[in-house]
Every structure is written in C-alpha cells, then in structure tokens.
Amino acid sequence: MKRRLLVMVCFVVHFILLCETNVSNSYALLYDGGLKVTASYTLYNTGSILSCAAICYGKPGCWLFTWDAVSKECQLLDFLNAVVITESAPSTLRTYYANSVRGKKIVRTPSQSSWTGNNNTCANMGGRLFLPEDNTYCYILNHIVGVNHVHIGLWRYPSDVTVWYNMDGQTTFPSLNWGSGQPNNCLGSQYYGSCHNGKAGDVPPNSITYGICDI
Template identity: 30%
Template structure:
C-alpha cells in the first residue's frame, strides 16, 4: 500500500512503526482507539491531512505534517489509511485490481465505506493524487440507455462534471479517469480500476 501526498507532484512514503503502519511526517499517536474514534481525532484537529488505523493493535496515527519522498514502500494489507479532503475521509485501497463496478461497490461496503462521487473535478484530482492511480470506479449508475443517473443509494444525481463526449451510450457505470479529466461511462466488464471509497467518522 502506498501513501500519496495531497500536494501536486509529491509522494509520501509510509513506514513501519512496530506492528502499525504510518506515513512519514509528524503525527499524534494514540493507542486503543477504534477506527471511528481515530477518524474523529483527525476531524477535530484542523491541520490533519491523513490518518491511519491498524485493526490488529488498535493503533491510531493522526498526521498533521507529511514529508515528501521519492520512493514507495510495501505495507501491511490490514492497515486502513485515509485522506481528509473537503470534509470527507477517503480510503486508500492498497492497489488497483480488475473488478466490475458492482464488485467495487461491494469492496467499499466490506470496509464500512461507500463508493463515492467527488463533488467536483478539482476534488477528484486531489483524490486521484491521493490514491496514486489514474483510473477509479465512482458511485454513479443508470438504467440501460437511461437518462437519469443515480448514486449507490439510488438517489437521483443532479449535474455531473462529465469528460468531453460523455456520458456515452449505452454504458451504465461511472468511473473517473485522470487522462479524461472528468467522469466517464464504462461498460460493466472488469476493469483495472481502484474503488474510490468514502467513509465518515
């Protein structure tokens, strides 16, 4: 799993500290905190940019400063790390895998999160920079050749920031691709995309 910076053109390397995993930089460290309490600790600190929680040890690290690095380090798959952007926590999945939109939705739900739609293109760019990949599933869908788009809770979506030439018929599932600079429609076949998940503390 690789940690990525929120600032443009920077990477942030994660480190092992005991059995828990952190990010390089300065952090407040807590023991015996649940994931919810760890996220709450970040939300209550104005300078928090990331937080990591290790379920096996209940160790929580709330980061208020990150140091840029040039390398990437493999990490424990069990560690759950989140970026704090525009009032939401976005979970960083460990690596892109081939999956359908429905599988991406289930992957988010299995972690207590939901497949998310970033509020605007600039937010999406920050999130994609955080996960360190150019392709991601997002939480929008429609009926075959339908005109109305829904979120994962079946709520009707308003105006969406589509890439040029989108939405393309008859594709039903939503993704975000950095090269396209906007939301893109995708067939329901498996794609090597990350699920872009949101979890609230």
C-alpha cells in the same frame, strides 16, 4: 455560580478538543517537503498547521492545503482544471489532502476489481463507493491512486441511458462535470461511473480498476 461556570468551561474545552480532533482526522500528508501541486492557491498567515487545516475544513471545496514549517504560511488550493502536475518546493513545505468527507474516511480499495466488485469491497469495509463533490477532488483522487480512472459511486439503469444516480438514488450532481463527450455508452453497456483524468466518465461492467470508498 462557580459550578455553572465550571460546566461552561468544560463544555467549551470539550468542544474545542472535538473540533481539533475532527480537523486533525480529516487530512493526510501527501508531500513531506520538496514537492507541491502546481495550481492557484490562496495565502493565509495562520501560524499553526491546525489553524490552516481548520480554515480548509470550514471552506467548502477545499480539498488540499500547504503549510510551511518555517514561515508558518498556509495556502489553500483554489481549484484544479487539469491533471495534477507537481513542481519543486522547499523542504519545509508540507502538502495535505482531505481524506475524510462528511465524517467518512475516503479510502482506496485494496485491489482492483469491477465496479460491482469494488462496491462489494466497500460494503465489506463498512461503506460504499464514494461520489466526489467536484472535479478538483476527482483530479486529486486520480493523482493519489496513481491511475487515470477509478470507480466512484455513480451508476444508471441499463434501460435508461439518460439518468444517472448516486448511491442514495439522487440524480443531481451540480459540481461534478462529465468529461468531453461523456457519458457516451460507446460499448452499449456502460452503466457505471468513474473519475477519469479528473472528470466523470461512464465505464462498462468489466472495467477493472480501483474503487474509492467512503467508510
């Protein structure tokens, strides 16, 4: 009985440590006080930054949270519907964003290239171009990278202007919306996708910018 109890305790401790590792490895510091993203937030009184991160981790569509080192208040970003702007914040307020999705690290390519070039770079890093789940994350990625459009894992066949695919060959993206008038294939050869000011847009093969990889 004691041995069984010890095994159960060890299992629980291992599970807790594993969960804590997953949570702590899923977020990166965006602002270490002084600034915050201007948006609507939901307030939680959690006490610890790990608890705050765990709440965000367990909430679908939570890509950013703030935690105050003095008040211990936790605020989860509700959504974004415009290009990120910032406002002043207490020096004790830290802002974190999700840099891991479904167990994959989300990283920017080291240099700017075409969509195909960026996808090859992602492959060399052990991954592929990443497709954000919604527009809020698109806005955050544009803000973090610091450019108004970045290549993402969205493409179509040149012969079919109506059907777009993710990197798994799937054709439905229920929470990622196209920008106004997009996709428009205005150059006649816009086969690839980007996050353009927070919305999906189509770009031609010679579009040069950074890519977002999941690795």
